Amino acid sequence: MGMRRVAVVGAGITKFMRRALETPKELAWLASKAALDSAGMSLDQIQGVVHGTAPDAFDGLHMKGEYLSDGSGGWKKPYLRCYVGGGTGVYAIAQGWFHVASGLFDTALVVCEEKMSTCLPHPQAAFLTIFDNITEQPLKPNLLWIFALEQNRYMARHGITVEEIARVSVKNKHNALGHPSAQLGAELTVKDVLASEIMAWPVHRLMVSPTSDGAAAVVLVAEDVAKTLTDQPIWVQGVGWCLDSTYWTNRDLYYPEYVEKAAWMAYKMAGIREPRKEINIAEPYDPFAYKELHHLEGLQLAPKGQAPKLLADGVFDRDGDLPVCPSGGLLGVGNPIAAAGTMKICELFWQLRGEAGARQVPGKPRRGVAQAWGDLMQVGTVVVMGTEQPA
Amino acid sequence: MSGKPETVRGTPLETADFKKGKVFTVSYVPKLEYNWDTGVAVGRYLEELKNGRLIARVCHRCQRVMIPPRMFCERCFRPTDDWAYVQDTGTVNTFSLCYVSWDVRRLKQPEIPAVIEIDGAAPGMGIMHKLGKVNPKQVRVGMRVRAVWKPAAQRTGSITDILYFEPIKGGAGKPAKPAAKRKK
Numbered sequence: 001m002g003m004r005r006v007a008v009v010g011a012g013i014t015k016f017m018r019r020a021l022e023t024p025k026e027l028a029w030l031a032s033k034a035a036l037d038s039a040g041m042s043l044d045q046i047q048g049v050v051h052g053t054a055p056d057a058f059d060g061l062h063m064k065g066e067y068l069s070d071g072s073g074g075w076k077k078p079y080l081r082c083y084v085g086g087g088t089g090v091y092a093i094a095q096g097w098f099h100v101a102s103g104l105f106d107t108a109l110v111v112c113e114e115k116m117s118t119c120l121p122h123p124q125a126a127f128l129t130i131f132d133n134i135t136e137q138p139l140k141p142n143l144l145w146i147f148a149l150e151q152n153r154y155m156a157r158h159g160i161t162v163e164e165i166a167r168v169s170v171k172n173k174h175n176a177l178g179h180p181s182a183q184l185g186a187e188l189t190v191k192d193v194l195a196s197e198i199m200a201w202p203v204h205r206l207m208v209s210p211t212s213d214g215a216a217a218v219v220l221v222a223e224d225v226a227k228t229l230t231d232q233p234i235w236v237q238g239v240g241w242c243l244d245s246t247y248w249t250n251r252d253l254y255y256p257e258y259v260e261k262a263a264w265m266a267y268k269m270a271g272i273r274e275p276r277k278e279i280n281i282a283e284p285y286d287p288f289a290y291k292e293l294h295h296l297e298g299l300q301l302a303p304k305g306q307a308p309k310l311l312a313d314g315v316f317d318r319d320g321d322l323p324v325c326p327s328g329g330l331l332g333v334g335n336p337i338a339a340a341g342t343m344k345i346c347e348l349f350w351q352l353r354g355e356a357g358a359r360q361v362p363g364k365p366r367r368g369v370a371q372a373w374g375d376l377m378q379v380g381t382v383v384v385m386g387t388e389q390p391a
Numbered sequence: 392m393s394g395k396p397e398t399v400r401g402t403p404l405e406t407a408d409f410k411k412g413k414v415f416t417v418s419y420v421p422k423l424e425y426n427w428d429t430g431v432a433v434g435r436y437l438e439e440l441k442n443g444r445l446i447a448r449v450c451h452r453c454q455r456v457m458i459p460p461r462m463f464c465e466r467c468f469r470p471t472d473d474w475a476y477v478q479d480t481g482t483v484n485t486f487s488l489c490y491v492s493w494d495v496r497r498l499k500q501p502e503i504p505a506v507i508e509i510d511g512a513a514p515g516m517g518i519m520h521k522l523g524k525v526n527p528k529q530v531r532v533g534m535r536v537r538a539v540w541k542p543a544a545q546r547t548g549s550i551t552d553i554l555y556f557e558p559i560k561g562g563a564g565k566p567a568k569p570a571a572k573r574k575k
Contacts, residue, residue, distance in 0.1 A: 015401030021414060022402060030400045060419050122495040134433050135459050136519050138551045140493040145504040145519075148487030153506075156485065156532040180399045200489035201501070214401065245465055249506045249517040250457070253485065 003101040005390050007226035007233035010039025010219040011346040016183045016334030019117040020213035024059060028071030028113040031215035031339070035109065036073075039219040039229060046219070047105040048078040052092035052112040054085065054337035057126040058119050072111040072217075085130075086287060086374025087241065087381040088112060089216070089341020093370075094239035094383060096220045106222045113215040114336035123211050130376055132246070144208075146377055148200035150253040151290040155202060157254035158305030160293075162202045166193035167311050168289035169206050172325050175318055176332025178358030181343070183334035184210055193289075207289035212334035216342035218349065223389065234352045237367070238272070238384035240265030248377045259298025259373065259380035266369070266382040267300075271391065275300040279384075280365035281351055282322060283344035285373040286329040295371055296324065298380065323361040326351060341372035341381070348385045432460040435474070437548040443540050447512050449473045455513040477511030479538035480559065484508050484517045488527045501527055507536060507556055523555030535559040 012034025014020075014027055022030065028051075036042060051072045056064045065081025072079070084091045089112045096110035116123040127143040154160065167190060176185035188206065196206040226233035242261040245251065263275070272278045284295035293307035301322060302310050310316060316324035327333055327347035330340045348368040350356040367386035373379060408414050429437055432448060436459055439446040448460035448471040455464070456475050464471050486505035490498050503522040508515060522530060523539065536556035546552040 013399055015399050015403065017401055017403040019404045020401055021404050027401070034400070060421060125494050128493055131519075132459075133427050134429050135436070135550050138549050139504075139519065139521060141504065141519065142489070142491060142493040142495075144489055144491055145487055148489060149485045149504060149506055152487060152532065153485035181401075197490075198488070199491050200487045202487070247457075247459070247461075247465070249484075249519050250515065252515055253506075 004103055005223040006097050006100045006220050006236045007223065008218050008236065008345070008349050008385065009221050009226055009229050009233055010035045010037070010041065011217070011349040012036070012038055013181050013216040013343060013346050014214045016181050016212045016214035016336055016339070016343070018183060018210060018212065020115065024064070024068055024113055024115040025071035027115060027213060027215040028068050028111050031113065031217040032071065032073045032109060032111050035217035035219050041219060041229070043073045046073060046077065046107050046109045048099045048108045049074045050092050050096045050099065050108060050110045051079065051081045052083065052088040052110070052338040052342070053081065054083065054088060054114055055126060057129065058114065058116050058123050060118065068113055072113070073109050084241070084374060084379050084381060086285065086337055087341065087372045087379040088338040088374065089343070090345065090370050090372035090383050091241055091381040092338070092342065093218065093220070093236065093345050094241060094381065097236050097239050100220050100222050106225050108220045109217060110220060110342070111215065111217040112338035112342040114339050115213045116211040116336060117213050144200035144203060146248070147288045148203045150294070150377055151202050151288065153253040154290055154294055160305070160308050162194065162204070163190055164308035164312060165202070165290045165293065166190045166204070166207065168286065168292045169193045169331055171311070171317065172286060172292070172329040172331040175326055175359065176328025179328045179333050181214065181334070182328050182332055183212055185328060185332050203288060209287045209330035209335035212336040212340070214334060214336035214339045216339045216346050218342065218345055232353045234349050234385050234387065235389050236383060237386045237390050238266035238268070238270030240269070240382040242380050243375070244378045246376055246378065253377060255304060256294060256298040256373070256380060258378065259295055259371065260300065262380035262382045263299045263371070266384045270384040270386070272384065276322070279322070279367055279369050280363070281326060281348065281361055281368035282324045283327060283329070283347055283368065283370040284324065285341065285371050286325055286331050287335055289331065291373065292325060292329065295373060299369060299371055299382070318359065318361055326356065326359050326361050341370070344370040344372070345383060345385070352385060352387050432462045436460050440550065440552040441546045441548040443543060443546070445477050445479050445509060447475050447477045449475050456511065456516065458509050458512045458516055458518060475511070477509050481507040481509045481517070481536055481556070483522070483530065483532055483534040483536060485532055486522060486530050488530070503527060503530060505556070520550070520553060521555045522557070524557040
């Protein structure tokens with residue numbers, strides 16, 4: 001493609017918390033500094049900064065990107081905020097990739113931050129404004145509606161049960177016990193999940209990720225720079241993204257076609273023909289339990305309607321054939337929107353370097369995929385990372 | 392240097408920290424008002440809702456009868472061609488029983504949001520609305536439903552001119568065929 005190879009050489013993350021003492025700017029600083037330290041770099045070695053953060057409405061701060069720039073290392077640098085709803089945290093890596101792959105910069109810092117806790121009584125109310133302002137908002141929808149509607153459609157099309165979906169919460173909250181940033185790691189049973197409050201049938205409370213404060217960051221560099229910094233660069237092998245129509249009631253929610261398109265864009269770039277055989281770890285977006293399964297199907301890692309069975313068979317366990325969300329995911333680590341997607345990128349970085357500690361998947365994984373999702377059941381963002389330098 | 396996050400930073404706060412005055416906060420309540428124009432297509436949609444009817448737009452290239460109506464086809468990326476009245480009946484595509492209000496109050500009786508595929512529109516063309524006058528336990532995907540309208544004098548030209556959709560009695564019947572005659 002005439003593009004330069006791009007490597008991830010450092011990753012940093014804060015704790016994910018229900019409510020943090022730190023301001024958004026302080027959170028962004030903590031993650032940015034941790035990522036630079038992990039790369040053994042200082043800010044003056046960074047040529048461009050990409051920032052990702054979700055709606056200004058959470059913080060009540062207009063121009064949040066500019067507000068966050070100082071904490072994100074943006075002082076007197078080319079600095080750009082990107083935003084594609086919940087898809088932001090993975091998309092931001094693609095944007096950082098352009099910066100370096102294009103030859104415009106040799107180094108880029110990608111920082112994603114979210115502080116949801118300041119919005120009262122609950123940040124959920126800020127989501128009212130994502131629905132169509134004239135034809136939908138007067139019905140007083142809430143965010144749970146669209147997830148519950150999509151989960152029910154997915155279940156109805158394939159004959160999937162709520163029990164099968166509850167297993168995702170059990171797995172991810174268990175995995176999160178090994179993550180030092182985790183907000184909601186727990187040992188649970190399917191019975192516990194089903195005994196939790198029904199928020200919006202078929203969605204139970206323990207199938208919903210929490211609201212969180214937190215930040216995560218990575219350092220991207222060109223191939224020749226990577227080799228001067230580390231013996232273990234992790235390569236960005238492919239990036240992809242795709243947006244479906246805002247007329248979400250006009251398409252069948254049982255399958256995320258836009259995730260499939262985004263995945264194939266990234267897979268083609270990475271030279272992947274058979275994703276199920278060529279990918280060793282997956283970090284699909286799991287803000288709700290069913291979403292992990294729905295996205296695995298969109299990512300071509302399970303046939304349509306079959307992800308629940310593979311989950312029940314243990315294929316997606318940390319020591320399974322295809323570990324899925326070994327981090328603990330949004331359900332376990334937490335969901336500071338944009339930062340949650342970047343947390344998945346950090347996880348692939350640590351897993352592929354063999355540095356994931358208690359969470360390390362066995363078998364020296366060589367390639368992983370991270371995916372995020374957002375807007376009105378609408379956007380898929382995908383990054384493929386691996387230990388091998390792309391051809 | 393290792394990338395391993397051996398110690399991650401951040402200071403979680405508990406409710407007690409606020410009660411005991413351990414931390415300072417500053418409050419802000421934004422007061423903004425907007426007056427949204429409803430546009431060409433949705434403006435007509437609202438006008439017809441006030442008349443107790445549902446109206447769609449047709450694209451002659453892809454043949455879709457689209458609701459909510461739009462003046463351009465986002466797929467063909469060309470102007471849509473005709474207005475077409477569609478029925479106020481349809482089929483439940485998906486639904487939820489929601490026990491939480493938009494501002495996170497708990498509800499004893501669930502709201503029943505649904506996507507309803509509208510009879511006479513292209514296959515799979517649904518709108519979001521709510522179901523009513525139905526036992527929540529009996530709602531099913533595929534259920535046939537009909538709009539329940541506000542009395543004419545109370546309609547304002549809003550999606551809420553339809554109070555909710557209710558089951559059609561003996562409603563196993565097949566959905567009506569797409570609109571054959573399209574009215575200007």
